[in-house]
Amino acid sequence: MKIVLLGSGNVATHLAKALKSKGEEIVQVYSQNLDNASLLTQLIGAEAIADLNEVKQDADLYIISVKDDAIGTVAASLKKVNGLVVHTSGTTDIDVLASQVRKAGVFYPLQTFSKSKEVSFENIPLCIEASDSDQLAILSNLAHKISSQVYELDGEKRKVLHLAAVFACNFPNHLYALANKILNQNGLDFEIIRPLIAETADKVMANLPENVQTGPAVRDDENTLNKHLSMLNDMPELQNIYQTLSNSIKLMPK
Amino acid sequence: MKIVLLGSGNVATHLAKALKSKGEEIVQVYSQNLDNASLLTQLIGAEAIADLNEVKQDADLYIISVKDDAIGTVAASLKKVNGLVVHTSGTTDIDVLASQVRKAGVFYPLQTFSKSKEVSFENIPLCIEASDSDQLAILSNLAHKISSQVYELDGEKRKVLHLAAVFACNFPNHLYALANKILNQNGLDFEIIRPLIAETADKVMANLPENVQTGPAVRDDENTLNKHLSMLNDMPELQNIYQTLSNSIKLMPK
Known part of the structure; x- marks a missing residue:
């Protein structure tokens, strides 16, 4: 051709x-x-x-x-x-x-x-x-x-797929960037968190993500959630994201 | 020992x-x-x-x-x-x-x-x-x-690291789960999106995430952003997350 x-x-x-x-x-x-x-x-x-x-x-x-x-x-x-x-x-x-x-x-x-x-x-x-x-x-x-x-x-399914791709790719990458921002502000390097990012993606290659969720929100650890929110007091945008995503995790059926 | x-x-x-x-x-x-x-x-x-x-x-x-x-x-x-x-x-x-x-x-x-x-x-x-x-x-x-x-x-740095880990691991995994929710509601399987998840994580093994951001928000593609938001009209929680994270991507220095 x-x-x-x-x-x-x-x-x-x-x-x-x-x-x-x-x-x-x-x-x-x-x-x-x-x-x-x-x-x-x-x-x-x-x-x-x-x-x-x-x-x-x-x-x-x-x-x-x-x-x-x-x-x-x-x-x-x-x-x-x-x-x-x-x-x-x-x-x-x-x-x-x-x-x-x-x-x-x-x-x-x-x-x-x-x-x-x-x-x-x-x-x-x-x-x-x-x-x-x-x-x-x-x-x-x-x-x-x-x-x-x-x-x-068909076009409708493709558009759905593109929307899902924003959630599965663009947003996670941005969250990596926010993690880096938090690390940098405290003198820590992105390097330290790379193995965690790799493993998080690798885990869902053979599992569904809703079955392997970890972290304070999924275990209703209010103490840690509140500590984290207060650590973000001077970064209200990140605090809002933390709250929004933690609430969403809590809403998922277990 | x-x-x-x-x-x-x-x-x-x-x-x-x-x-x-x-x-x-x-x-x-x-x-x-x-x-x-x-x-x-x-x-x-x-x-x-x-x-x-x-x-x-x-x-x-x-x-x-x-x-x-x-x-x-x-x-x-x-x-x-x-x-x-x-x-x-x-x-x-x-x-x-x-x-x-x-x-x-x-x-x-x-x-x-x-x-x-x-x-x-x-x-x-x-x-x-x-x-x-x-x-x-x-x-x-x-x-x-x-x-x-x-x-x-020390303890302060460790707590910062743990907070960054929530952004780099727990939240991305939840976004994978939301992507799967969108796919399932439209008869699509999570399988189709796994290569994208793997590549998104792999990209930041040798790059900083803020340097490899892709998607409609980073290129100020308002047309696609609005289409996506309207596709989420019956899922207000996901619509809110989409809006919050897209706004945050736009705020990142380019």
């Missing part, structure tokens, strides 16, 4: 590398910023462009991996192509594409990507959706080439 | 196994519930007791690993012993022991323990404190036998 990639951010970069490593041909990378496109094409050997009018019209697949609110604008430039046009967004409806292009789909990798860290696509869940079964088969075939976990999900 | 273990919960069990595996002799395990004590002594070969009056008086080390509010009561039964008496609590002051026994210390493993999951002590930070430098040396020696990460921390 000849693939045009529209976007050069974290998702686009990691996806491009994974596709390239499986022998797929990425012919062009578009970015508003030509330097960003060039950075990526140097890695995967494609043409870098910064003008949507220069997009090749004869590719088999167009992967739009830009900010959600720019997907529609990019798709508008692909009205005449015959290839399949997909986006990689967790929250954007397929109709944003389907209303503009002939063949539309979604190719959503459920993972958190950073420029600085390599990830193996093998274990990344890929959520796919397409405007018809032929296109879905094409996407399924491509998805299985790079991942062992492929899920056919 | 002859060790008496007072307690048979998660911390006591994992600690006993680690000490035993390094050749330390645990001579007794006390629990209010004799069956619980016996379960543990069967694993490590010690005497099980359920009466504090039966505690051997000639041990070198007494490890009190019971609920925080029971530490004082257990310590009261050790007033006459000449050995070192330590507790394993993150939040309890050493004075709870030092006011009652001759030699007092703290031996706090910073980790989350579950009965169902083995952990290697090798990478578990052990935080130690003692009433004098001789006792600290004894604890340091013992701690280094089972872990490569030993920290000498």
